Amino acid sequence: MARDFLKGARDSYDCIVIGSGLAGMTAANTLARTGQSVLLLEQHYKLGGMATWFKRPGGHIFDISLHGFPVGMIKSCRRYWSKEIADSIVQLRNIRFDNPMFSLTTTFNREDFTRLLIEKFQLPEADVVAFFDAARGMNFYDDQSTTVGELFQKFFPGREDVIRLLMEPITYANGSTLEDPAISYGIVFSNFMSQGVFTFEGGTDRLIDLMHKELVTSGVDVRIRCDVEKILVRDRRVCGVRVNGRDIAARSVVSNANLKSTIFRMVGEEHFDRKFVDDAQAVRLNNSSCQVYMALKPGSDLDESLGDLLFSSTAPLFRTDALLSRDITSRTYSFYYPRTRPGSDRSLIVSSTNARYEDWAKLSKEDYEASKRDLVETTIDALARYVPDIRERLAHAEASTPITFRHYTQHLNGASFGTKFEGLAVSRAIPEQVGGLYHAGSVGIIMSGWLGAMNYGVIVANDVDSWLLKSATRPPLAATT
Amino acid sequence: MGPAEIKETILDILEGIAPDEDLSGLKDDVPLREQLELDSMDFLDIVMELRKRYRVQIPEDDYLELATMNSTVNYLTPLMKDLEKV
Numbered sequence A: 001m002a003r004d005f006l007k008g009a010r011d012s013y014d015c016i017v018i019g020s021g022l023a024g025m026t027a028a029n030t031l032a033r034t035g036q037s038v039l040l041l042e043q044h045y046k047l048g049g050m051a052t053w054f055k056r057p058g059g060h061i062f063d064i065s066l067h068g069f070p071v072g073m074i075k076s077c078r079r080y081w082s083k084e085i086a087d088s089i090v091q092l093r094n095i096r097f098d099n100p101m102f103s104l105t106t107t108f109n110r111e112d113f114t115r116l117l118i119e120k121f122q123l124p125e126a127d128v129v130a131f132f133d134a135a136r137g138m139n140f141y142d143d144q145s146t147t148v149g150e151l152f153q154k155f156f157p158g159r160e161d162v163i164r165l166l167m168e169p170i171t172y173a174n175g176s177t178l179e180d181p182a183i184s185y186g187i188v189f190s191n192f193m194s195q196g197v198f199t200f201e202g203g204t205d206r207l208i209d210l211m212h213k214e215l216v217t218s219g220v221d222v223r224i225r226c227d228v229e230k231i232l233v234r235d236r237r238v239c240g241v242r243v244n245g246r247d248i249a250a251r252s253v254v255s256n257a258n259l260k261s262t263i264f265r266m267v268g269e270e271h272f273d274r275k276f277v278d279d280a281q282a283v284r285l286n287n288s289s290c291q292v293y294m295a296l297k298p299g300s301d302l303d304e305s306l307g308d309l310l311f312s313s314t315a316p317l318f319r320t321d322a323l324l325s326r327d328i329t330s331r332t333y334s335f336y337y338p339r340t341r342p343g344s345d346r347s348l349i350v351s352s353t354n355a356r357y358e359d360w361a362k363l364s365k366e367d368y369e370a371s372k373r374d375l376v377e378t379t380i381d382a383l384a385r386y387v388p389d390i391r392e393r394l395a396h397a398e399a400s401t402p403i404t405f406r407h408y409t410q411h412l413n414g415a416s417f418g419t420k421f422e423g424l425a426v427s428r429a430i431p432e433q434v435g436g437l438y439h440a441g442s443v444g445i446i447m448s449g450w451l452g453a454m455n456y457g458v459i460v461a462n463d464v465d466s467w468l469l470k471s472a473t474r475p476p477l478a479a480t481t
Numbered sequence B: 001m002g003p004a005e006i007k008e009t010i011l012d013i014l015e016g017i018a019p020d021e022d023l024s025g026l027k028d029d030v031p032l033r034e035q036l037e038l039d040s041m042d043f044l045d046i047v048m049e050l051r052k053r054y055r056v057q058i059p060e061d062d063y064l065e066l067a068t069m070n071s072t073v074n075y076l077t078p079l080m081k082d083l084e085k086v
């Protein structure tokens, strides 16, 4: 008989959280700490969502999305998780750029960027200060019609090199383009510029393991291999979920799954107003990614002057559509030295590029495999520019594509960074449509990435907690089917 | 709970949120944001903590009332007058 992954689960909870990405886990933990009973359901066999890793024979451990996050993670981990987690966050100090327009190394914070923009890019100090202040002053309620491109034209007209410096890392971090609203750029950029780029010592596996333990301590009922088929709604109120063939009741549900699959696949559009359905349909998903994972032979060290993160490109100009093209000219390398995982003797390199799902989905099985091999080979060739004897030193290399990302997270089109800006308003409006139903997960650019997802989880947990208190004063819902 | 106890409660919550800050010289009529390193997540934490401890509900539209210590206490006084301090 198949194993019952829901064995011992109760028939009803205050809240069911669907998905254990950083937003889902943080929402679950926050709610459990306020005293609510919480069931966390994850379809995969491990927790973390995109915050994940994989192991290969020979002892290689690859991180998928641990390239860097803003300093704000320290505070959020401290407050919503634990001191031990917060204390493992360390800065990455060597961020490099290498492209036909410039080559430089930076600590990637406001002070150093200001210095570079004045000394290396020869900009007047007043313009640089004004730009940083404008970016930092942006908030969610500001005008959304100004685009990133217009923002740059206002402060640095005609300076393609400056735009490249300011934009390329953010495009990698969240898929945003020059056509996206300036405020989403301003918020994310300022988060990074506050103190630079940080990482988690010990790797993603250690982080997720610590979080898992914390969830259990907080009293969350954590279940893996539980694929939620349906969110149950009656009279415009959520009443539970259908999972692994069983119905479980809940007074509230938080979906950490993709925004569109939540609305259209798990709930069904018949439970929403026409206008809302139209808005939800119009939400654009963000792009996906390709990655190449390379492990060096044990004990084969990388020279730390390679940096921690290297934004490399052979394209003469920075163009967001060129970043998505299968004809890859731009790659971001993350160099992981043994110190990333104290006690390890491994050096690893992960190359990331933005990619379009359609480009990979249309390939035949054979072409797909061939393209994947080609991706690995061309990446190693490109890397030889920085690590000349890379081929001889490699112990393992493999690639992932948008198809891989979709497979593991069930995100439509393998979207790496959730939705474009408009997704946030749709995500926030769900509870107005279906009482007790919430969405928390990468949306709207500003709520994506490790920090954005985590904080969004807290914001939504606050809404849920408030709803639970309000709805507790009404007659309790009968257990449902 | 009267205004003095409400103020004590808020200070207690702030201490948890900003453990590294000295709260003794806090001015009651100056925005908290200008005196402490607080961002919007910190204000959310104040709201969550009040709900957890006293089941006080503060709707999102009213978050602005939490600008200064005085405005916070004034806003909370009618909501918390029948509650016992914990």
Ligand SMILES: Cc1cc2nc3c(=O)[nH]c(=O)nc-3n(C[C@H](O)[C@H](O)[C@H](O)COP(=O)(O)OP(=O)(O)OC[C@H]3O[C@@H](n4cnc5c(N)ncnc54)[C@H](O)[C@@H]3O)c2cc1C
Pocket (backbone or CB within 6 Å): A018, A019, A020, A021, A022, A023, A024, A041, A042, A043, A044, A047, A048, A049, A050, A051, A064, A065, A066, A067, A068, A069, A173, A226, A227, A228, A229, A256, A257, A258, A289, A291, A352, A405, A408, A409, A410, A411, A415, A416, A417, A418, A440, A441, A442, A443, A448, A449, A450, A451, A453
């Ligand atoms: C290649 C790549 C590199 C990245 N690099 C960085 C980086 O360096 N720094 C950074 O800050 N961010 C990075 N990101 C982005 C970051 O990883 C994500 O924004 C963040 O982890 C998303 O968290 P989330 O909570 O929104 O959801 P996700 O991580 O997408 O999790 C959703 C979860 O829901 C589960 N689920 C879906 N449907 C169901 C269902 N029906 N039933 C049960 N469970 C379900 C999924 O299995 C998954 O576990 C990167 C992303 C990618 C793809």
